[in-house]
Amino acid sequence: MSQDRNHGVHHRPVRPFRNRVAGAGASVRRRAVAQLAAGTPVLPVLVVALVVSADLVGGAGMIWLPLLVAGPALAATTNGPRGVLCVGLLAAALGVTLGIRDGVPGRELIAVLSALVAVTLASGLASGLRERRERVLAAVRSVAETAQHALLRPVPSTVGPFQAAVRYSAAAAEARIGGDLYALISTPHGVRLIVGDVRGKGLPAVGTAALVLGVFREAAHDEPDLLAVVDRIERSLARNLGHDDFVTAVVAGYPPGGRLEVVNCGHTPPLLVRASGDVTPVEPDLPSPPLGLRALAGQTPGLQELPFAEGDQLLLYTDGVTEARDHGRAFYPLAEGLERHVTHEPARTLDALHDELLAHVGGSLHDDAALLLIRKPVPYEAHAVPAPAPVSGVRCCS
Structure with a gap:
């Protein structure tokens, strides 16, 4: 590696000033042409040209002239009010020229032009309203993306001793967020993670998900015992949720030098992938009620401890994945898909699973779906690529 690259410096040959000015002028011209082409109503103008x-060719003005209104009407779907007005003026000018050429009676030509003006004005108004709705939708999407980043924070590729990856798809693509939740954080008590599903849809579900994640992030740092983390979430939900609201979740942890801990609160069982490739569901030893329903059920969750060796992986997911149906109403076989696509890179594994899931349902999910995968890497993988041999005659300075 060169010294320049080590210091972030990249030397380029210096071009003469005249060439740089010419290049800058060409770049400006290219941008101007691109902007003009982007704003030009090409298809509406093409329709007007076809009518002309x-x-x-036909030479019968009154048969074809009324079709000129198709130009500004089509421009309303692709361009702004200015583009609609330009197409309308073009169509009117050509209509007058053709009407005079074909000897169209003045009264009939005025009727055609009046209709053209009316359609142009109505199309311009419709185009303005469409652009306004698009701006509002863009603002709503921007707010939704900001809320998503605040609620469902990106998961780094490495957390503590684990490789990690996450894939999340909201059923409402415009909303970007839904009732599924996940988090993976490194704490003084080890790595801790949660995947859950809030009962219900819409903003109330998003609010509940935000509440659960906020309590989890705080408790995960404060509480040395994983069951105490779950208790903190339960108490908070009991104070803030209604009688019919609840959250299914799996909370897991990996204490320093310990075994994998799993607490399942009415959620779908995680899938444990051994280094050999075998996939087994982690069924709870003691079924526990969802979060928020402990007082009604009178049961407390139990803690499972599992060996988690090097090369093992754990997949947490929501029922939007396993309950996804194809056109024949068959559920997506997640365990079999995981066996087919599991690799040493969690991101690649989840990419393949997510693509297969979308193909299974025909491209559109009907429920929120979240996938969170962690893997304990094998030490020798970091040294799988041998270091390059030193170049003879070159010494390194301390």
């Missing part, structure tokens, strides 16, 4: 061509 048909009139020139």
